Amino acid sequence: MHALVVYESTFGNTQTIAEAIADGLARSMTVDLVEVGSAGTSLAGVDLLVVGGPTHAFSMSRASTRRSAAEQAPGGVISKTTGLREWLSTVDASDTMVATFDTKTDKPHLPGSAAKAARRVLRHRGFHPVAAAASFYVTGTTGPLVDGEGERARRWGDQIGLALS
Numbered sequence: 001m002h003a004l005v006v007y008e009s010t011f012g013n014t015q016t017i018a019e020a021i022a023d024g025l026a027r028s029m030t031v032d033l034v035e036v037g038s039a040g041t042s043l044a045g046v047d048l049l050v051v052g053g054p055t056h057a058f059s060m061s062r063a064s065t066r067r068s069a070a071e072q073a074p075g076g077v078i079s080k081t082t083g084l085r086e087w088l089s090t091v092d093a094s095d096t097m098v099a100t101f102d103t104k105t106d107k108p109h110l111p112g113s114a115a116k117a118a119r120r121v122l123r124h125r126g127f128h129p130v131a132a133a134a135s136f137y138v139t140g141t142t143g144p145l146v147d148g149e150g151e152r153a154r155r156w157g158d159q160i161g162l163a164l165s
């Protein structure tokens, strides 16, 4: 079985989570990990697609929120060319299995999730969700991740992989 993990990240937090998820998945399948700007639109040979990005304005990022984020990243951003929302609209429609994740701030009552929004889009395009949308938490806009979130992400990937193998 082969998984493709596609992530968007501004400051690096979602990238760290994506790496941990890929590590977890790799215990039971082969895995490619790709930043969204480098991801192709074909899913040939992919059994499980895992996508994640930062929650911006209660959902997936848009060009305007990415501009605002970039202003807070004087050293530059990880995802320079596109976002998950745009990539999802171009990837080939498919009944491939899918799981979605995001990062968001650890404010208990802040609604909205990029992972839930991505899951909705992918469902409409025929994909088959195999897990609930997962959120991993940062302590503030630029991070860092809340303690233990990397390990929780690794376990999330591990559990999805084991359930499918």
Ligand SMILES: Cc1cc2nc3c(=O)[nH]c(=O)nc-3n(C[C@H](O)[C@H](O)[C@H](O)COP(=O)(O)O)c2cc1C
Binding pocket: 008, 009, 010, 011, 012, 013, 014, 015, 053, 054, 055, 056, 057, 058, 059, 065, 066, 068, 069, 103, 104, 105, 106, 110, 111, 112, 138, 140, 141, 142, 143
């Ligand atoms: C423009 C902007 C809007 C944001 N909106 C939200 C939001 O609605 N809810 C939330 O929990 N976090 C929000 N955040 C915090 C991001 O989720 C946080 O920056 C992200 O998880 C960091 O991941 P990254 O380093 O991979 O970009 C926002 C951040 C930015 C820059």
